[in-house]
Amino acid sequence: MLEWLTGNAASIGVWGALAMVLLVPALEAALPLIGVVVPGQTAVVAGGILAYHQRVPLAAILVAALIGAVAGNIAGYLAGRHWQHGLLQRLPQRWRRPQQTDRALKLIARHGGKAILVARFTAVLRTLVPTLCGISGTPLRGYLAWSALAGALWAPVCVALGFAAAPALPL
Template sequence: MSWISDHLLALNGTLVLIAVFLLPALESSVFLGFVIPGESAVVIGGLTAYNHTNPLWLVLVAAIAGAIVGDSIGYAVGSRWGDALLNRIPHKLLKPAHIRQSKDLIARLGGRAVFAGRFAAALRALVPGLCGVSDMRYRTFAVWNMLGGAVWATAFTLIGYYAGASWHKVESYANTASWILVGVIAVGVGGLLYLKRRSEKRAAARFEGDGDGESEVESPEQQPTLGEHAAG
């Protein structure tokens, strides 16, 4: 994607801001994250802030807005046409394995999948639409979408800003770092869910044990009276 980055750098400041908004919006709105370089555009936006072509705050606003708007459109598209659209995309562009990974992520993490999926391009393109397909509540989706979009856009804008002249090297590592981060998040959340379920099972076992102990105690009606002892 370096040729796209080079073309973006040749644009004036206003057009770069438009690209910083538009490319992140397109990559997750219609399952195009595998061909639309949203991360590259945001990194380049940070670089233009470093070069004083654009104000840093304006690049951040454009990147965050593009990320959030794009995911929201992706959710709506998935809710309306998700399965039919996915079936029409050639497997060379969209691997079935990526669809399975996204569905597994949603099944394990719920709304947190929106945040985790934001940090890997293939998942970023699919997770919003698959959340719509799976009928996730939009309120839940929106909260995690805003959080994930803000963190992702801020992180990659600042990467471009602080990388400065070394942005090419940073850009080449960005996708790998994204997948590593997704793995760390998934493992961490999976571990927390496992500990929570284990704790719930222990609590249920203790409750059942207490219930069995109480059932062995005779009620006052079942205990023999003093008269019955005497009669015996």
């Protein structure tokens, strides 16, 4: 998938690649089902590959990845805050696990910022924790601070992975 993504991103130019690196992580956290199709981390790693091959400026990829991560987290948080448990009720019955949801909400309430930080680096949690933080009533100010810190750590790590893998993946 990574080769397909980088090949297509290279063909859509700088602005298309930057849009991919910003929008895929944002949509992953804002609309959790998107992350199942194309994980945000894959798009950001592809951005690192494109930066290595000088198709897109490295600094622009880093900024786009950071903005996408934080914007998606904020959108997911706000969705959870607005729709509360009604959002969970909209999930298909086979996906609902009330005991696990309650456990996750208690863990978020107890660990707060650490949960946000760990979630940014964990595929499934990255898509769910922002919404669960909104549902649990995590204070917005603290959430934003932890989300920004998590994005500021996550974006360069993912871009660096792509940059390091790029010599083995010619465009």
